[in-house]
Amino acid sequence: xxxxxxxxxxxxxxxxxxxxxxxxxxxxxxxxxxxxxxxxxxxxxxxxxxxxxxxxxxxxxxxxxxxxxxxxxxxxxxxxxxxx
Amino acid sequence: xxxxxxxxxxxxxxxxxxxxxxxxxxxxxxxxxxxxxxxxxxxxxxxxxxxxxxxxxxxxxxxxxxxxxxxxxxxxxxxxxxxxxxxxxxxxxxxxxxxxxxxxxxxxxxxxxxxxxxxxxxxxxxxxxxxxxxxxxxxxxxxxxxxxxxxxxxxxxxxxxxxxxxxxxx
Numbered sequence: 001x002x003x004x005x006x007x008x009x010x011x012x013x014x015x016x017x018x019x020x021x022x023x024x025x026x027x028x029x030x031x032x033x034x035x036x037x038x039x040x041x042x043x044x045x046x047x048x049x050x051x052x053x054x055x056x057x058x059x060x061x062x063x064x065x066x067x068x069x070x071x072x073x074x075x076x077x078x079x080x081x082x083x084x
Numbered sequence: 085x086x087x088x089x090x091x092x093x094x095x096x097x098x099x100x101x102x103x104x105x106x107x108x109x110x111x112x113x114x115x116x117x118x119x120x121x122x123x124x125x126x127x128x129x130x131x132x133x134x135x136x137x138x139x140x141x142x143x144x145x146x147x148x149x150x151x152x153x154x155x156x157x158x159x160x161x162x163x164x165x166x167x168x169x170x171x172x173x174x175x176x177x178x179x180x181x182x183x184x185x186x187x188x189x190x191x192x193x194x195x196x197x198x199x200x201x202x203x204x205x206x207x208x209x210x211x212x213x214x215x216x217x218x219x220x221x222x223x224x225x226x227x228x229x230x231x232x233x234x235x236x237x238x239x240x241x242x243x244x245x246x247x248x249x250x251x252x253x254x
Contacts, residue, residue: 014224015160015163017224018156018159018160018163018229019160019161019163019164019166021157021160021226022157022158022160022161022166022168022172023161023164023166025115025157025172026161026166026168026171026172028114028115028116029114029171029174029175029176030171032114032176032178033176036176065179065180066176066178066179068179
């Protein structure tokens with residue numbers, strides 16, 4: 001829980017800016033993990049994009065590679081099946 | 085003339101290793117693009133070994149750098165009363181789909197300053213110590229805060245980098 005009183009004072013901008021950078025890193029990691037989980041649970045890219053407030057293309061571009069399951073990666077292989 | 089050409093080719097190889105290494109460091113830690121701190125980690129892995137020697141000259145074990153980077157994130161969050169809940173240490177590696185290399189602004193600044201530093205010294209090869217010298221001269225950012233966490237005096241580090249250039253070990 002963030003306590004407003006614990007935010008660094010404006011006369012210590014280095015501390016406040018360091019906190020901003022750390023929060024961005026945490027937010028990125030949280031986004032990556034959560035999107036991966038949402039896709040695994042059957043969310044569509046359109047739903048993920050809407051929830052994140054970004055375009056579908058932006059969400060897909062940023063996260064699609066992380067969300068490829070081994071099964072999906074195999075499915076792009078070309079297989080030759082002999083006709084019966 | 086031939087030596088200059090040979091040196092340039094060698095430098096291009098070093099730059100390639102440095103950039104690919106920085107990308108790998110960032111991706112391993114769950115970040116899309118490398119910043120100055122990832123260039124420093126990459127420099128420590130360059131085969132010339134000079135970046136490591138610069139740290140050792142001031143009695144600091146450079147293998148503590150990654151831990152110091154994590155620690156400075158935790159300290160920054162502590163200051164605003166946020167518990168990272170283990171998220172700073174728990175990162176899934178990024179699988180990059182970028183065709184072109186892209187660095188964070190701090191990473192771009194490292195490459196720009198590295199170019200300027202090397203422009204003034206065209207007769208010596210680019211080595212990891214150059215990267216340390218560039219980052220030791222920075223005032224702010226993750227790498228600088230990691231130096232503070234490690235107890236590294238940036239002026240001493242700069243002097244040690246200069247001593248490494250003058251040592252003629254390469």
